[in-house]
Amino acid sequence: METTTPLNNGTGNLSPKKSLEVVDIVVLALYFVFVLGVGLWSMWRTKRNTVKGYFLAGKDMAWWPVGASLFASNVGSGHFIGLAGSGAASGIAVTAYEWNGLFCVLVLAWLFLPIYLSAGVTTMPEYLQRRFGGKRIQIYLAILYLFIYIFTKISVDIYAGALFIQQALNWDLYVAVIGLLVITAIYTVAGGLAAVIYTDTLQTVIMIIGALVLMAFSFIEVGGYAALEEKYFTAIPSSHRENSSCGIPREDAFHLFRDPVSSDLPWPGVLVGMTIPSIWYWCTDQVIVQRSLSAKNLSHAKGGSLLAAYIKFLPLFMMVLPGMISRVLFTDEVACADPELCKSICKNPSGCSDIAYPKMVIELLPIGLRGLMMSVMIAALMSSLTSIFNSASTIFTMDLWRHIRPRSTEWELMIVGRVFVLALVVVSILWIPLVQASQGGQLFIYIQSISSYLQPPVAVVFILGCFWKRTNEKGAFWGLTIGLVVGLIRMVLDFVYTAPQCDQADMRPAVVKYIHYLYFSMILALLTLIVVVFVSLKTDPPPKEMVTRLTWFTRFSKRDGNPEIEDVKRSSTVETPSEVNATDVSSNVSADDVSLTKRLKKAILWLCGMEKNTENTETKDDTPCPPEEPPEVLLYERPVIKKLLDINLIICTSAAIFLWGYFG
Numbered sequence: 001m002e003t004t005t006p007l008n009n010g011t012g013n014l015s016p017k018k019s020l021e022v023v024d025i026v027v028l029a030l031y032f033v034f035v036l037g038v039g040l041w042s043m044w045r046t047k048r049n050t051v052k053g054y055f056l057a058g059k060d061m062a063w064w065p066v067g068a069s070l071f072a073s074n075v076g077s078g079h080f081i082g083l084a085g086s087g088a089a090s091g092i093a094v095t096a097y098e099w100n101g102l103f104c105v106l107v108l109a110w111l112f113l114p115i116y117l118s119a120g121v122t123t124m125p126e127y128l129q130r131r132f133g134g135k136r137i138q139i140y141l142a143i144l145y146l147f148i149y150i151f152t153k154i155s156v157d158i159y160a161g162a163l164f165i166q167q168a169l170n171w172d173l174y175v176a177v178i179g180l181l182v183i184t185a186i187y188t189v190a191g192g193l194a195a196v197i198y199t200d201t202l203q204t205v206i207m208i209i210g211a212l213v214l215m216a217f218s219f220i221e222v223g224g225y226a227a228l229e230e231k232y233f234t235a236i237p238s239s240h241r242e243n244s245s246c247g248i249p250r251e252d253a254f255h256l257f258r259d260p261v262s263s264d265l266p267w268p269g270v271l272v273g274m275t276i277p278s279i280w281y282w283c284t285d286q287v288i289v290q291r292s293l294s295a296k297n298l299s300h301a302k303g304g305s306l307l308a309a310y311i312k313f314l315p316l317f318m319m320v321l322p323g324m325i326s327r328v329l330f331t332d333e334v335a336c337a338d339p340e341l342c343k344s345i346c347k348n349p350s351g352c353s354d355i356a357y358p359k360m361v362i363e364l365l366p367i368g369l370r371g372l373m374m375s376v377m378i379a380a381l382m383s384s385l386t387s388i389f390n391s392a393s394t395i396f397t398m399d400l401w402r403h404i405r406p407r408s409t410e411w412e413l414m415i416v417g418r419v420f421v422l423a424l425v426v427v428s429i430l431w432i433p434l435v436q437a438s439q440g441g442q443l444f445i446y447i448q449s450i451s452s453y454l455q456p457p458v459a460v461v462f463i464l465g466c467f468w469k470r471t472n473e474k475g476a477f478w479g480l481t482i483g484l485v486v487g488l489i490r491m492v493l494d495f496v497y498t499a500p501q502c503d504q505a506d507m508r509p510a511v512v513k514y515i516h517y518l519y520f521s522m523i524l525a526l527l528t529l530i531v532v533v534f535v536s537l538k539t540d541p542p543p544k545e546m547v548t549r550l551t552w553f554t555r556f557s558k559r560d561g562n563p564e565i566e567d568v569k570r571s572s573t574v575e576t577p578s579e580v581n582a583t584d585v586s587s588n589v590s591a592d593d594v595s596l597t598k599r600l601k602k603a604i605l606w607l608c609g610m611e612k613n614t615e616n617t618e619t620k621d622d623t624p625c626p627p628e629e630p631p632e633v634l635l636y637e638r639p640v641i642k643k644l645l646d647i648n649l650i651i652c653t654s655a656a657i658f659l660w661g662y663f664g
Contacts, residue, residue: 024371031206031375032183035382038202059293063300065201067307069291069387070105072200074308075207075315076153076384077377081160083315084323084357088334091232091253091324092663093265095316099256100274102312102656104282106649109305111552112283113292115466117301118555118631122293124286124462125399131465131550132473132542135403140480141458142399145286149392152450154385154428161381164358164374174429181425184382184389196386197291203379208311210376211318217364218325225321229254232324235331239338246502247337253324257664269518276525277451280459286391299637302645309652313659319357326356334359339501350501389424393417452521453491457483460528464536469547469554475536483528490520549631556631 086094121127125145129138158177165176222228233249240247252258257267282288295301327334334356336342339349346352361373397417402408408416457480464471490511497508506513515523548557637645 021367023368024374027368027371028374028378031378035199035202035379038199041198060296061197061294061300062296063303064307065197066291066295066300066304067311068204069197069200070288070304070308071311072204072207072383073287073291073387074101075380076157077160077164077381078156078384079315080211080319080357080377080380081164081354082156083319084326085353085355087320087323088327088356089351089353090250090264091255092316092320093252093256093258093270095320095663096256096265096270096274097278098312098315099656099660100270100278101282102309103653104275104278105288105305105308105312106653107279108283108289108292109302110649112466113289113301114298114555114635115550115552116289116293117298117634118549123395123398124284124289125395127550128461128465128476131546132476133546134473137473137477137480138399139403142395144454144458144484145395146392148454149388150424150427153388154424157381157384158428161377164377178429180378180381181385181428184385196390197294199386200383203383204311206379207376208314208318210372211314213369214360214365214373215318215322218322218360221364222325222328228321228325228328231328235328235335237332237335237337239332239336239341247335255664256660266516266518269516269522273452273518273521276459276521277455279463280455281451284458284462286395287387290391290394297637298635299641299645306645306648306652313655316663322360323353323356326360327353330359330363337502389421392424393420396420449494449517450491452517453487453524454484456521456525457487457528460525461532464529464532465551467552469551470536470541471532472536472539472542474539475532475534478535479528479532482531483524486527487524555635558630
């Protein structure tokens, strides 16, 4: 399967463009077999016919699958394409996103998660509903989260995965993406969170092994890190024009901290402005928090966060530096500076840095390993999409559907959760034309900044709600509303006044031209903070039941009577398909046909985890909810384990601070 299309590498030599061969296809097929096998195994061993079992994996996950799933949910195919592409274009500064998240995932486990566990919530909008009361904040947040998931995360991962597949296989975009979405939806719908977490664990192992293999090949090819530091600054494309800065590497390419005024990632924005959306993502986003809530106890959740934090050291070496090496090895293509030439190479006149990682895979790796790396990219795409599908389904079912139908049964919630996943798949497919038309140009660039326009108000409200008892519903609502309006205005301005291409005059308004999106994140967070504090102090304080076990300082408090919001009541009044028997079938149907029909229905119900719940058949609607566990039980940690976790916390954060300083 060799093509003969000549490609110019950085040295001026022509090399044929390679694609996957039979051995690579076999490796890829084995990957799919393993993933589906793990998905079926997880479906067999977990209970999926209850809300807790389907959406929180029965709260029975050990620390290692939790940590692996945290990493896999975060690192999608967009990371491999985006981090390597940014590394090729501007150096290592994009690593700040990863190492900033390293601290925030630890903040989740040590500060935020004890509050969520004590509150006994399933979703993040549900937490705000309990903390502030009313319904408007819960519904507002649920809709906002679904908007962010559908129109940013899914689109980025589909684009990145499709780009890689097109580079490797020359497959049609629709065929490739629809096939992946269908496979992804099968074990997401059937297995729930447990299947997603266990398959994420397998995907994480595959991603790390494959990425480390490619890293080793790339460093051997370039001659080591010292050679990269030297050669990167000479990786100037032959299409570079005299007296032009287009295509010239940045002088600060090997520094995390950059000029606060003129750089692409100013250091004050990296330290503060980047941290605010990062807190939203790691400490309040349903996709991440749901995995931690599925842990057996707080200690296992902390262990999972530590594992994810340790793995977060790797993206610089697995993705960013290989992207920079790709620029050195394939300068004319990856660093092309002429819009017409870029369009002919990667169909994107804005630049071709996004092909840095797939270019390395296809051109550098031998037969067999190319198939492995193809599996890595598909693993990244599928693990990210399954996490988004499951968490979006959880939010829609528990926060929106239960609002529409407050007395819905567990059976109904299970059906709604699965149907919504299928709806997300349809929306994802309908989104493909826009992704394809953008070719990852402005869309991919802007999505990196959207988080700075939509997420800071939510992060501030969560922080104040968790750590300031005086915060009330009015303050939170108006802070969210004003913050959203201001953020949307800036986002619209960014889309209307796009950044000019290299050497073009910048005619954008000053608010867009001079206020970096990371600085805007800081301004938006400060504005939200002022609004929430001012309105909260000018209105009545929240009642005691809106604070008890819902803040850091009251997480061990005792509730008076039952919680305000009860768990979903179990019901046996809904006749399930598994209850069909021979007497329900017309008399003209033979016993063999009835038996075959029953077996077929039983198999389908098992696949979806909807088999008859024998525990619920004797439970009536008016059965009271079981007594909630006291906070001392929920938050208890064995002293030895707690000390071990705290020691690892110190080691991990110390290593991160050292790396920040070394590469700063």
